[in-house]
Amino acid sequence: MRFRHLAALALAVTLPLVAAEGVDPEIPATLAFLTSPGLGGRGASEPGGEVAARFLANRLASMGWLPAGDATPEGRSFFQTVPAIAATYDPGASWIETRKNDGKLGVRVAGSSGTGGFRFVPDRGDTVVVESKLVFAGFGIRAPEHAHDDYAKLDVGGKTVLVFSSEPREQDETSPWNGARATRHALASTKQRLAESLGARALLIVPNPAGKAKSAADLARDEEASWLGLAAASPSIPVVYVDAETAKLLLQGSRFDLEKVSKQLEAGKPVAKELRDRVFGLHIAMKDRKDVRLTNVVARLGVENAASAILLGAHWDGLGEKGGAGYQGADDNASGVAAAMAAAKALKASPPRSADVYLALWTGEERGLLGSRHFVAHPPALPLRAAVNLDMLGRNNLDRPDYANVLQLIYSARAPILREIATSANHETGWDLRFYGALRFQPISDHASLAEAGIPVVYPFSGYEPDYHTPADTRDKVLLERIDRSARYVEALVRLLAEKADSIRLDPSIEGAPPADAFERGY
Numbered sequence: 246m247r248f249r250h251l252a253a254l255a256l257a258v259t260l261p262l263v264a265a266e267g268v269d270p271e272i273p274a275t276l277a278f279l280t281s282p283g284l285g286g287r288g289a290s291e292p293g294g295e296v297a298a299r300f301l302a303n304r305l306a307s308m309g310w311l312p313a314g315d316a317t318p319e320g321r322s323f324f325q326t327v328p329a330i331a332a333t334y335d336p337g338a339s340w341i342e343t344r345k346n347d348g349k350l351g352v353r354v355a356g357s358s359g360t361g362g363f364r365f366v367p368d369r370g371d372t373v374v375v376e377s378k379l380v381f382a383g384f385g386i387r388a389p390e391h392a393h394d395d396y397a398k399l400d401v402g403g404k405t406v407l408v409f410s411s412e413p414r415e416q417d418e419t420s421p422w423n424g425a426r427a428t429r430h431a432l433a434s435t436k437q438r439l440a441e442s443l444g445a446r447a448l449l450i451v452p453n454p455a456g457k458a459k460s461a462a463d464l465a466r467d468e469e470a471s472w473l474g475l476a477a478a479s480p481s482i483p484v485v486y487v488d489a490e491t492a493k494l495l496l497q498g499s500r501f502d503l504e505k506v507s508k509q510l511e512a513g514k515p516v517a518k519e520l521r522d523r524v525f526g527l528h529i530a531m532k533d534r535k536d537v538r539l540t541n542v543v544a545r546l547g548v549e550n551a552a553s554a555i556l557l558g559a560h561w562d563g564l565g566e567k568g569g570a571g572y573q574g575a576d577d578n579a580s581g582v583a584a585a586m587a588a589a590k591a592l593k594a595s596p597p598r599s600a601d602v603y604l605a606l607w608t609g610e611e612r613g614l615l616g617s618r619h620f621v622a623h624p625p626a627l628p629l630r631a632a633v634n635l636d637m638l639g640r641n642n643l644d645r646p647d648y649a650n651v652l653q654l655i656y657s658a659r660a661p662i663l664r665e666i667a668t669s670a671n672h673e674t675g676w677d678l679r680f681y682g683a684l685r686f687q688p689i690s691d692h693a694s695l696a697e698a699g700i701p702v703v704y705p706f707s708g709y710e711p712d713y714h715t716p717a718d719t720r721d722k723v724l725l726e727r728i729d730r731s732a733r734y735v736e737a738l739v740r741l742l743a744e745k746a747d748s749i750r751l752d753p754s755i756e757g758a759p760p761a762d763a764f765e766r767g768y
């Protein structure tokens with residue numbers, strides 16, 4: 246029912262008829278539709294997002310691609326339903342506290358207390374309650390390569406762990422911890438995984454007095470109260486960012502001084518302490534929990550007798566109605582979808598014979614790679630030998646003309662053949678390819694989901710620009726010729742990957758990535 250109404254809305258959005266010279270009209274048409282105000286920024290769980298998904302499925306059907314989403318009583322659908330949960334963090338009903346061992350309340354800090362309180366970035370649908378002993382564990386880092394182990398003398402099983410933010414000597418250019426740049430040990434997600442693997446029940450992070458971040462708000466990125474996640478995922482232990490004032494209250498009466506401890510830790514002396522005289526309590530309230538269904542679009546070319554497949558993917562979702570900001574998400578990622586659609590049309594006109602090609606247009610990338618994570622958990626029948634992810638192909642890196650001819654190529658370093666294929670595929674289009682091979686990938690785009698599932702990935706990326714994730718990422722600023730050239734490159738890349746599908750493999754014995762080509766990183 247919902248869709249019938251949405252289809253009517255889709256028809257109300259007019260398609261442009263003017264195309265730039267030499268550019269496949271599929272590109273401006275896709276861009277115009279996806280960025281139109283009627284789609285409201287294509288939020289994954291919002292009506293405009295569903296309109297985008299239907300539009301793309303209709304286009305693929307008219308190109309002659311076959312549906313490869315869910316099996317339904319009427320046959321295959323272009324849509325793959327992604328069961329998800331939406332909920333909202335309720336700071337007003339949340340608190341952290343300490344109790345004496347006899348049960349008497351020590352201190353309680355409310356989630357709504359703002360500065361001097363604590364912050365929680367929602368990552369689950371249900372309220373979480375923890376009652377446990379509290380342990381201070383330095384930076385919460387275990388890094389054998391730096392002979393550093395904050396957990397060496399601690400048993401944190403069943404307890405809540407309080408740690409400093411980031412890593413030792415965070416602002417010291419001469420630090421063996423990658424100078425003033427952070428190592429992966431500094432990430433909250435690394436600390437969370439480690440604490441969880443040691444049996445901890447919750448993680449509290451307080452700014453290190455000697456570090457860059459000064460408040461819980463500095464540490465809590467993306468503070469939006471609303472949360473959207475996969476129904477099938479189980480949340481990790483909660484991470485709560487506490488202000489120094491709050492940490493002091495929790496430690497009150499313990500003669501444990503964070504300033505002093507920071508100095509010791511910065512000097513390389515480990516500090517750990519269990520507070521045996523109190524019980525720590527955490528109550529993080531989530532409200533308005535509801536089940537929602539998100540939508541991937543999945544299609545295939547249908548090669549006869551194919552034994553394997555190549556995947557081409559791009560996320561269709563944007564930031565949606567968030568704060569009423571009026572996002573278009575033109576570069577991120579209408580540009581990648583437009584390139585995928587143009588490449589899809591060209592591939593359909595003369596399909597590769599050696600392997601099947603799947604096209605996946607994912608939902609919920611902006612909410613934590615939801616669509617691609619669901620996709621890899623429910624993959625197509627044919628084994629995927631390689632995946633190409635398209636995300637941001639519309640503007641020059643940093644908006645600088647000296648990057649006009651440059652395309653970054655992020656790829657799985659354990660499959661060196663990808664680099665050879667990516668180079669050969671560039672014969673016609675002549676990009677100045679800048680390679681970035683990696684063994685593991687930060688979850689910055691959907692290729693990370695595929696890489697985690699053991700699929701070799703290639704990710705052509707034009708770079709970040711000043712309007713990234715702002716309402717100023719508009720259609721008038723994306724370069725149609727750049728997207729068109731990217732699409733032609735992607736078409737050649739997918740053809741070659743299909744041709745070589747059976748020789749693409751990850752080699753687990755490769756332990757290092759080659760040095761990355763120059764490509765400045767901004768924003």
Ligand SMILES: [Zn+2]
Binds near residue numbers: 560577610637
């Ligand atoms: Zn994106």
